[in-house]
Amino acid sequence: MEANETHDVVVIGGGPAGLAAALGARRAGAGKVLLVERDRTLGGILNQCVHDGFGLFLYNETISGPEYAERLIEDVVREPIKVETGTMVLDLGPDRVLRINSRAGYRLVRAGAVVLAMGCRERTREMIEIPGTRPAGVFTAGSAQNLVNLQNLRIGNAAVVLGSGDIGLIMARRLTFEGVAVKGVFEIMPWASGLERNVRQCLLDFGIPLELRSTVVEIRGRDRVESVVVAKVDDALGPVAGTESVIPCDTLLLSVGLIPENELSKRAGVALSPFTGGAVVDQTLMTSVPGIFSCGNVLHIHDVADWASYEGFAAGESAARYAAGEKAAGGTVRVSAGPNVKYVLPQVLTAGSAGVEWSFRTMRPLRNVQVVVKGKTTGKVYARKKFGRLLPSELQKIKVRPAVEEDLEVSCHE
Numbered sequence: 001m002e003a004n005e006t007h008d009v010v011v012i013g014g015g016p017a018g019l020a021a022a023l024g025a026r027r028a029g030a031g032k033v034l035l036v037e038r039d040r041t042l043g044g045i046l047n048q049c050v051h052d053g054f055g056l057f058l059y060n061e062t063i064s065g066p067e068y069a070e071r072l073i074e075d076v077v078r079e080p081i082k083v084e085t086g087t088m089v090l091d092l093g094p095d096r097v098l099r100i101n102s103r104a105g106y107r108l109v110r111a112g113a114v115v116l117a118m119g120c121r122e123r124t125r126e127m128i129e130i131p132g133t134r135p136a137g138v139f140t141a142g143s144a145q146n147l148v149n150l151q152n153l154r155i156g157n158a159a160v161v162l163g164s165g166d167i168g169l170i171m172a173r174r175l176t177f178e179g180v181a182v183k184g185v186f187e188i189m190p191w192a193s194g195l196e197r198n199v200r201q202c203l204l205d206f207g208i209p210l211e212l213r214s215t216v217v218e219i220r221g222r223d224r225v226e227s228v229v230v231a232k233v234d235d236a237l238g239p240v241a242g243t244e245s246v247i248p249c250d251t252l253l254l255s256v257g258l259i260p261e262n263e264l265s266k267r268a269g270v271a272l273s274p275f276t277g278g279a280v281v282d283q284t285l286m287t288s289v290p291g292i293f294s295c296g297n298v299l300h301i302h303d304v305a306d307w308a309s310y311e312g313f314a315a316g317e318s319a320a321r322y323a324a325g326e327k328a329a330g331g332t333v334r335v336s337a338g339p340n341v342k343y344v345l346p347q348v349l350t351a352g353s354a355g356v357e358w359s360f361r362t363m364r365p366l367r368n369v370q371v372v373v374k375g376k377t378t379g380k381v382y383a384r385k386k387f388g389r390l391l392p393s394e395l396q397k398i399k400v401r402p403a404v405e406e407d408l409e410v411s412c413h414e
C-alpha cells in the first residue's frame with residue numbers, strides 16, 4: 001500500500017526513552033523526525049511519578065518524574081520534531097510502514113528507521129493466579145499510582161501490598177501519606193525486588209513491615225476485598241501449610257513484575273529474548289529487523305528512568321545513521337549470560353566491535369563479586385570488574401574495550 005507520508009525516523013512512544021530517541025535522532029542529523037504518543041501528553045509513566053529520585057545520572061540532581069519529563073519535553077519542542085499526541089501506532093511492518101490512528105483519521109507512514117519506545121505494562125492478578133473471590137479493591141501498583149496521583153482519588157482505607165517492586169514500595173509510602181493503613185509488603189523471594197534506597201525510604205522510615213518468603217494465597221470478600229490470607233513459602237516458592245494468617249484490609253496492591261509492551265515489535269517480526277521479554281539487539285540497539293531499533297522499558301525493564309533515556313539517545317542516533325544510509329554490519333558475535341547472570345544486553349555484536357558497554361542483571365544478591373567477560377572459544381578475558389555487592393534490582397554495566405571476534409559469556413563469581 002502507498003504511504004501517505006515519509007519520515008527519516010519515527011519514534012513510537014513519548015516517555016523518557018522515546019523523547020531522548022527523538023532528540024538523539026535530531027542530534028545525529030535526521031531531518032524529518034516524527035514522535036508518536038498515544039496518550040494526550042508526552043512524558044509516559046513519569047507523569048504519575050510525583051515522588052523525587054529521578055535525574056541523578058542525567059541531570060546530576062534529584063527531581064520528580066514530571067520535572068524530569070518536562071526537561072526532555074522542553075528540549076524536544078525546541079527542535080523541529082513533529083510531535084503527535086493522542087495518536088496510536090496500530091501496526092508496524094518489517095518494511096517500516098506504520099499504520100497510525102488519530103482524531104485526524106487513519107494513515108500510513110513510511111519511516112527510514114523506527115525506534116520502538118513503547119514502555120511496559122504490569123502483571124495482573126490473573127497472571128499470577130491468586131485464588132479467592134473477585135471483589136473490587138485489587139489494583140496493580142501502577143494503576144493505583146495513576147488513580148491517586150493523577151485523579152486525586154482515595155482507593156481504600158487499609159491496604160496490603162504484594163510484591164516488593166519499586167512501584168509497590170513507592171505506593172506503600174504514598175498510601176501512608178494519604179492516610180491509608182498499609183499493613184505490610186509481602187515478597188515471595190528471600191530478597192526485596194525493588195531498589196535498596198526505596199526499601200529504606202518507603203518502608204523502614206514509615207514502619208511498614210516487609211515480609212520476605214511470603215505471599216498472598218487467598219483474596220476474600222464479596223463486593224469489596226475484606227481480607228487477604230498470607231502464608232510463608234518454601235524453597236520451591238510453594239505455600240507452607242500451617243503458616244497462613246488472615247489480614248483484614250479493603251485493598252490489595254500488586255507489584256509483581258513488568259512486561260515489555262512488544263505487540264508491535266512482534267507484528268514487525270522482531271526476535272524477542274525469553275530473558276528480557278524485549279528485542280534481541282546489537283551494539284547499535286538495532287533489532288533483528290534492519291532499521292528497527294529499541295530502547296527503554298520495551299527493550300528491558302529499567303530500574304531508573306535515566307538509563308532508559310541514555311538508551312533512547314543512543315537508539316535515536318543509530319536510527320538517524322541508518323536512515324542516512326549507513327548500513328549496520330549485522331551481529332554475528334553472540335553474547336550470553338553465564339553463571340549468576342540473569343541477562344546481558346546487547347545480545348549480539350558486529351565482529352570487530354570495540355569499546356562496547358553491556359547492561360546486565362544478576363540472578364540473586366551477591367557479595368564480593370568478580371564480573372568476567374570471557375571469549376567462549378579462546379577463554380580470553382576481555383573485561384573484569386569487581387563489585388562489593390550486586391543486587392538483582394539494580395541494572396549494572398561493564399565495558400569491553402578490546403575488539404571482539406568470538407562469542408562471549410558474561411559471568412559473576414563470589
Ligand SMILES: Cc1cc2nc3c(=O)[nH]c(=O)nc-3n(C[C@H](O)[C@H](O)[C@H](O)COP(=O)(O)OP(=O)(O)OC[C@H]3O[C@@H](n4cnc5c(N)ncnc54)[C@H](O)[C@@H]3O)c2cc1C
Binds near residue numbers: 036037045118119141
Ligand atoms: C509505575 C512506575 C513507577 C516508576 N517509578 C520510578 C521512579 O520512582 N524512579 C525512576 O527512576 N524510575 C521509575 N520507574 C521506571 C521509569 O519510569 C521507567 O524506567 C521509564 O519511565 C521507562 O521509560 P520508557 O520511555 O521506556 O517507558 P514509558 O515511560 O512507559 O513510556 C512509553 C510510552 O509509549 C507510549 N506508547 C505505547 N504504545 C504506543 C503505541 N502503540 N502508539 C503510541 N504510543 C505508545 C505510552 O503511552 C507511553 O507514554 C517507574 C516505572 C513505572 C512503570
